[in-house]
Amino acid sequence: MRILVAEDHPSLGPDIQRGLERFHYVTDLATDGEDALASALATPYDLLILDVMLPSLDGFEVCRRLRSAHRTLPILFLTARGEIDDRVRGLDLGGDDYLVKPFVFRELEARVRALLRREKSATSATLQFEDITLDTQTREAWRGSRQLTLSSREYALLEFLLHHPRQVLSRETIADHVWDGEAPYQSNIIDVYIRYLRNKLCASGEPDVIQAIRGVGYQLKGKTL
Template identity: 50%
Template sequence: MSSHILVVEDEAKLAQFIELELKYEGYEVSVANDGLSGLSQAREGHPDLILLDWMLPGISGIEICQRLRTTGNHTPVILLTAKDEVSDRVQGLDAGADDYLVKPFSIEELLARIRASLRRTQEQDSDVLQFDDLRLNRSSREVWRGSRSIELTAKEFELLEYLLAHPRQVLTRDQILERVWGYDFMGDSNIIEVYVRYLRLKLEAEGEPRIIQTVRGVGYVLRD
């Protein structure tokens, strides 16, 4: 599957040029020409990478980056800007950008930066599972809802990990019992309901929307 790149750039000709080059390279591309629509597409379109102009109508690229990071969105961001002072680069990186490219730039360098950023993300993806604003790190056994850290027991973690590994897929009670508790589990069959309730209490502790849904007579599914 090709990676989805969001281009947020108010210079129409430059945005079109980047879009055509990226499509030629096989990427799926979305374009936004102002800050507010860029922020909306970044949140709702689930791109794999964002090319983000610093100076935008509405809200700046720096503010977009800050808003994404404070809500737990860790999509890789490459800032595109004419600002080339060291202090500008520091400000951009401190705002949460992953990389920085000064205009005018060569398309070859931009493509190389994109490949490198996507490669780093793919290497991290084996350890990190994410759905909406919920993230789980398998290696560190940490869980976040947005910027909020959530403490889970070992079994709660295993159940959430299984759900996150199969987003939007309805998992039967038998599948969950076998995967999380073991095929030879002989305890109370209501154990799944108990642990789902525990997870919901922790995941929704600050009024967050429910994402573990019950499918009556079948099991559970992770979805909006």
């Protein structure tokens, strides 16, 4: 799971980042609203922890713009602004939760877990792109009527691609989500597993739908595009 923390306090932001990383979340830190918005638009984060009082753009405006751009990632407001009007405004703009500073880290981490569980349960059990189907409950994958036999890593890679069809995914993003950051994105391990997955997807001569984007990463792209 990859989380973006938008917090400009010089010690609190890094503290939250380190705390989440201790629970094995891949965590990025943005220190102003413009950077937070750009990062959340460019990268498929699983959750955004968002301060309200940020430089350049406040957290309310970041949330509004993300929802206007149809980004559905869960947003947890984390702020000293605890008045009822502020809470209502944040939730009305599309926030999913609102935690007031000062806070206890155990509660923050529990709310993160709850939001990620909610997001996972809300996701359809079946992912589909053209003639590729993946059942996340039975962990069965199909290309048309042909069932695929995938290793656990190949399955995770296909699932991640299917969650983000037509989106260009960098090697770093793939490494963070499929390998939990354990595989260095500069290595060729991602390319090797893409090749394994391609071979299985195209074993009966089907069109290749995984496009390499030179110098960047990969994109699940239909043959009709």
